[in-house]
Amino acid sequence: MIFKKITKYKTIYGSLIILIFWYALHFIFKSTIIPSPHITIYEFFILIKGKLLIHILVSLFRILIAVIISLIIGMSVGLFLGLNKKYDKYISPMIYLLYPIPKIAFLPILMIIFGLGNTSKIILITIIILFQILVTTRDSVKGLSKELFYSIKSLGANKIQIYRHLIIPAVFPKLLTSLRISIGTSIAVLFFAENFATRYGIGYFIMDSWARVDYIQMFAGILAISFLGLLIFKLIDLLEDKLCKWIKLEKLEQK
Amino acid sequence: MVKIKNLIMKYGNSTVIKNINLNINKNSTCAIIGPSGCGKSTLLYGIAGILKPFSGEILINNFPVKENRKKTGLILQNYGLLPWKTVWNNVSLGLTIRGYHKKDIQYNVDKVLRELDVYDLKDRYPIELSGGQRQRIAIARALTISPDLLLMDEPFSSLDAISRENLQNLILKIHKENNITLILVTHNIEEAVFLGQTIVIMGQKFGEIKNIINNPYFGDEELRYKSDYYKICMEVRQLMRKDEIK
Ligand SMILES: Nc1ncnc2c1ncn2[C@@H]1O[C@H](COP(=O)(O)OP(=O)(O)OP(=O)(O)O)[C@@H](O)[C@H]1O
């Protein structure tokens, strides 16, 4: 019973635990480096009405564009490779070579080629998320049993209908999972990228506050990042709940 | 209705069906029985038009089969239900794909679900069903398109004896009421004898037909309780063993 309640209010529950830790650290260190949570939260709500909101929106915009581009490219290439084993054989080794490279190392090069502005930052995040989505899509298509293809073909489905009823629904939940993982990474990378040649973005905001030794503002910025993450993750959860009810049932079954 | 002439089927270089000839009459049933790996499923996929013959011909009503013939229903070895669709949406899929009107789909699907006694399950997902229920849903899905030819691949192999017999009775009833030509692949001798008007015995290797038996007792719902049933079962069993010894 208690356990059920905890899972129902798990976001609140999680926030409470983090708050307790935060207070504990605040009292242990007794330093301005770790400002007290209530002052930070108060500062957050003041700032979010003004400049912090702009910084957050700029970051969100960069992530969203990158996600959309990666989804389009990653899904099409992934579907193509998953359905055409011939090409997959030749292209996969290339992907495996490029996949593990820390793409952030390319930031200087990207900045030289694509300029210092938004483009280079968006491209950096795109190439990070892209691989994740591509490989996930390819593998989930490959994992589809031949029988499912036979069964839908025997019902008379054409190519488009096979995509609509079989391939897309099969890939979709796995795509959400890979988005969850890659968005975490992309926020972290964006934070780093926003330290260069920009005056907007949550990364800039935090490092700027740090440089000005304004720890309360810095923490308000960190709070903003974590809310940004929370928002995106909840959005993905919502999509999964609405569109992939069956996945939940399958997970229950496995327990 | 189905004529198979000098059929050879291959996967890549390996020949799986080696020169098969077979005629199946309209409104009759045919049970294909043989050991695992002898090519039963492959043959069935050929008749369904999903796999292309390497050489030879498969004719249905004197036309060469093509993919997605409108009135062929196929029920696969592992049911082939889509896990992301509810029972109702799985069963309606064939009609949706054929572009039927919403009203007609609703009417037909509800009717078939009621006939098969699974209407109460319509909002469940396949994972929430028992094996026997999944099988019924797969049958329902194949029936919505009003097939004149129904192909079944080891439909009841994973079920307990009672559910299996219930479903065998159901299939017999469907066959009789709807004038459906039925081709059934199985490796269960009792099933082949109960559901096969002709029983085709395939060989151990090379996808050849060893024997074709006519089953005069086919169609009797009480067959299982009669001694003739066991006589034919025995006959089939001996033919299969003879093949093994050779
Ligand atoms: N996609 C494939 N590629 C290559 N070989 C295959 C493929 N599918 C099946 N085979 C081979 O073809 C042969 C016949 O397979 P098939 O599935 O038709 O057998 P089956 O009689 O249905 O067996 P079972 O009773 O186990 O279902 C087997 O030896 C199998 O290994």
Ligand SMILES: [Mg+2]
């Ligand atoms: Mg088989």
